[in-house]
Amino acid sequence: MTQSPEPTSPPATPTSTDVARLAGVSRATVSYVLNAQAAGRVSTRTQDRVRAAAEELGYVPHAAARTLRAGHSGLVLLTTPATPIPRIGALFGDFLMELQGALHQLGYTSVWHGPVAGAGEQAARAWAELRPAAVLALPGTGLTPSAVELLKRSGTRAVLTLGMQPVAGAHALLLDQEMLGARAGTHLLERGRRRIGVVMPTESGLDLFSVPRLAGVRAAATLETGTHVEPLTLDCTEESAAELAARWPRLGLDSLFAYNDEYAMLVMRAFQDAGLAIPGDLAIVGADDLLLARLLRPRLTSVHFDTIPTARIVGLVDRAIREPETAPETHQLTRVVVAARDSG
Template sequence: MSQSSKPPKPPTPPSPSPAPVPTSADVARLAGVSRATVSYVLNNAEAVRISEPTRRKVREAAEELGYVPHAAARSLRAGHTRIVLLPTSHVPIGPLYSTFLNELQWALRGLDYTVVQYGSLGLTGDEAARAWAELRPVAVLSLGEIALSAHNVATLKRAGARAVLTMGPQAVPGAHALLMDQAEVGARAAEHLVERGRRRIGVVVPEEEGLGLFSTPRLEGARSVAGAEIVALRMAYSEESAAELAQRWGSLGLDAAFAYNDEYAMLLMRAFQDVGLRVPEDVAVMGADDLLIGRLLRPRLSTVQIEMPTGERLAALVDEAVREPAAAVRRHDLMAAVAVPRDST
């Protein structure tokens, strides 16, 4: 064999064909039932009575085959999706609201909805409405970070949203309003401090972007209290910022601090102690949200307890709005606030 001749390359083995996608008919054959029964079981249809052994056979067959119902086909049959779109918060709203939102998502899942979180950072109301509408959600639950208009609500409804619900201090025409009056939190805090003989109150306003949705109404609520002289003070959620504020506290002539929430209050209280200010003798400190850790501090932290609705209640409101899209939009007051006096005031 000459040096120029080369043995032929072995043929490239063919790529394995992808496994066929299992269908409901495959599940029906394996389980020994009809396709309709498969659909009823896997779509959790409650109107049809199917025995538990049959349900178990269908689920086991679906798991064995790796079958998953097609969401788009299901949506075509029903005329709408089961997606509840929840625009993702991009601000640190605190443990109280995070727990509430987690409960809400679990409750919606229990009602057979799919919760889709959507990152909406930087979008205007018009941009957000169009982006959300592309997913064809059956409901949108806006937390209020993006200011929606009646036109935005109409855009979502034209795209198939049976309900639009907004959480926040103000109602939006065409949407169910889940009102959360943050001004009441500030008012209850200032009233308590005035009752304790404190008049010159520094209200800590977070420097973090996006928290104005909560902090601005709380500041205005404190300003509404007769006898309170309110000074707004900017502070970041950091030890350094709290220390800087504590260092200049003596020059401000203030005798009390109402912080945005318990976490900011704890940072500031520790900073006061580090510079030799006594709590509450030299300065009274009050937070909001009534976190457990505030009760473990010494002195124990006075706070404003916020009574939030349960996730189950709000999920039920979403479900009711979806099932009755023609019903008149309603306003629901979701929040109450009460001062909880402890040692720090």
């Protein structure tokens, strides 16, 4: 009768003491190096030796211990909206990726928190369970003043919003969608266009962006006499774009702000297939200034946010964490620029 092999004990978890012994340094030196606090304290050669020892042993710093030393978790929680980031806009998605990288450079750990059922305090309770040092709430995640207060009572040192409107009690990083729409409208008006269609995507969640963009176009149009602005609902399908192209001559419009470059490319192809000349029969303006916008023929005119450097934004986040008693501040992150090309 064969005997079952004796269960083996799991290997001992390496500690910072083990790393210090292998590298020939003190535990304090290990802590400085592995917690991104070695600048000006530990030579580059010693830092390399500590990292090599940690890698050889498979040592990973303990997040809870780091929290005790720093007084906060070092976790920056990014609340994910219900609408996928790529559908909001490629430029916005790229900006968020850069933001995560810059936070990492300062020693913070950024994590995405998936959509939460409910909003306000209900969502804030789910976020607070992770005890983040900061919460950066994206558009559409339901942050409210009472949710901000709950997060702060739970130990979150900084609450920031990234969106169109500030929320009481939180620092606000503003991306003015109405300004973007106004700039698109002004550009078309300056080129003699007076009857402007505005694409309103039917995709769930995009009304957070499309509604203020429409308001911006309308605000620009009020400055000129004899103007007309008409919202045009559009599915993100070739069939919907073809239907719009078929009825375009009956609409009596001379230009189109197409929400973003992706929708602009969709309708441009449909209009050209229908025999409409761009910009002869209509001018088209997109948004985000994607590379593909420059490769189209005619090249697509596009509006984009000229965002302030990501390092400066992360500096604001870092200061808000280090100085939690600072009164909420509002920062305009962008200026709006038109890349004028051939389509309008």
